[in-house]
Amino acid sequence: EFRLAEREGSEIICLAVGQRRLDDHLRLALSLGGHRAIRVWNEHLTGGDVVSAARLLARVIEILAPDLILTGSRLLDRGDDPALALAAARLSLPCLSAILELKCQGSGLQVLRKSDRGARQRVLSQLPCALLVEADSCEPRYPGQQALMESATAPIEKWGLAELGLPTTELGM
Numbered sequence: 001e002f003r004l005a006e007r008e009g010s011e012i013i014c015l016a017v018g019q020r021r022l023d024d025h026l027r028l029a030l031s032l033g034g035h036r037a038i039r040v041w042n043e044h045l046t047g048g049d050v051v052s053a054a055r056l057l058a059r060v061i062e063i064l065a066p067d068l069i070l071t072g073s074r075l076l077d078r079g080d081d082p083a084l085a086l087a088a089a090r091l092s093l094p095c096l097s098a099i100l101e102l103k104c105q106g107s108g109l110q111v112l113r114k115s116d117r118g119a120r121q122r123v124l125s126q127l128p129c130a131l132l133v134e135a136d137s138c139e140p141r142y143p144g145q146q147a148l149m150e151s152a153t154a155p156i157e158k159w160g161l162a163e164l165g166l167p168t169t170e171l172g173m
Contacts, residue, residue, distance in 0.1 A: 011035045013064060017045070017056060023156050031143035031151035042160040044168045052171040054086030059164045061091060068109070069093075069130040084130050094129040102131065 014029035014037045016022040026037040040060060045052070061069065071084050088095035098114035108126045114134060115121040143151070161168065 010067070013038060013066065015040065015060065017041065017053065026156050027151040027154060028143070030154050031147040032141055033147075036157070037154065038157040038159055040159045040164070044161065044171070048171065050081075050083050050086065053083035054090060055171055056164070056166065057083055057087035058090045059166055060159075061087060061093075063164065065128075067127045069128070070133055071130075072133055072135055084132065088130040094125050095132070096123060096125060096129065097132040099131045099133045 012029075012034045014026050014034040016026050016038075017040045019041055020039075022039055026034075026039060030037050038060075040056065045056070048056075069084065069088070071081075085095045085097070096111055096113055099111050100114060100120070101112040103110045105124065108124055109129065109131075111123050111125060111131065113121050113123060161171075
């Protein structure tokens with residue numbers, strides 16, 4: 001949620017795990033207000049499973065030490081993606097799903113989430129935490145022309161397994 005970060009004066013780090021074609025998505029995220037873009041990839045990651053992805057994300061989270069981790073709750077091509085929830089569990093971080101709305105409250109967050117049978121639930125969470133956001137809860141946001149032009153040449157950090165300090169054996173590859 002870029003607006004929350006703007007209100008709180010936080011740094012937004014945009015992360016993608018995958019091949020070079022994801023650089024365009026990272027540049028779009030930068031044009032929408034992201035401060036830093038990182039793409040993690042190594043040819044050994046091709047065909048990895050959810051457990052490998054969770055181990056990889058857990059390592060990235062350990063390195064970056066963010067207060068708040070936001071991602072969509074579903075992948076377009078495969079549906080639910082449990083990788084972030086598994087990474088959060090590995091690191092003993094709270095992870096809340098089906099998030100519709102969030103607000104800072106003291107040193108934590110108050111979130112509104114979908115519950116069973118269409119109900120809504122307000123939950124308090126400590127920071128750091130991971131949130132799986134529902135796509136239909138997000139208002140579209142469009143970058144300005146100047147931000148798009150600046151993002152076209154913005155640097156994107158490339159991290160591989162060496163930068164993460166992860167051997168392929170730890171990822172089960």
